Amino acid sequence: MKPAIILLTIIFISCTARRMPLAGNGVQGKEAALAGKKAYQQYCDKCHPGGEAGLGPALNNNPAPGFLKRFQVRHGLGAMPAFDASVVSPEDLDHIMAYLKAKRREPALPR
Ligand code: HEC
Numbered sequence: 001m002k003p004a005i006i007l008l009t010i011i012f013i014s015c016t017a018r019r020m021p022l023a024g025n026g027v028q029g030k031e032a033a034l035a036g037k038k039a040y041q042q043y044c045d046k047c048h049p050g051g052e053a054g055l056g057p058a059l060n061n062n063p064a065p066g067f068l069k070r071f072q073v074r075h076g077l078g079a080m081p082a083f084d085a086s087v088v089s090p091e092d093l094d095h096i097m098a099y100l101k102a103k104r105r106e107p108a109l110p111r
Pocket of ligand 1: 040043044045046047048055056057059062068069070072073077078079080083088096110
């Protein structure tokens, strides 16, 4: 009984622990979002204008976890091209994710 409680406590704590801050070249928070805005405008804006829907769906109300969004950027899907690391560097991608976080608004209600 007791070991199970300890195990559950450890799992609970590790799930609720704060996530690590952004990696990348030491730029965090607002600065990362600003750097992300530049990269976003260069690579993403024509299909997801300002985070809203265009040719692609809106990204500012997308509740998908970051790793899925990163996967989509790296591998593409349907009409969305893939952007590999020689085009969108890992730092750029971190910054784009920070920018999208800053642009986030309430997720759309399920229809
Ligand atoms: C040429 C147009 C185009 C460009 C450029 C583009 N996208 Fe997309 N994106 C799309 C389309 C179209 C979809 C929908 C794909 C599908 O589901 O078939 C999409 C889907 C997505 C999704 C998944 C959204 C969802 O709800 O499924 C994410 C995340 C995303 N794009 C991020 C980005 C980011 C970040 C960039 C810039 C690095 C980018 N896209 C550049 C066209 C584009």
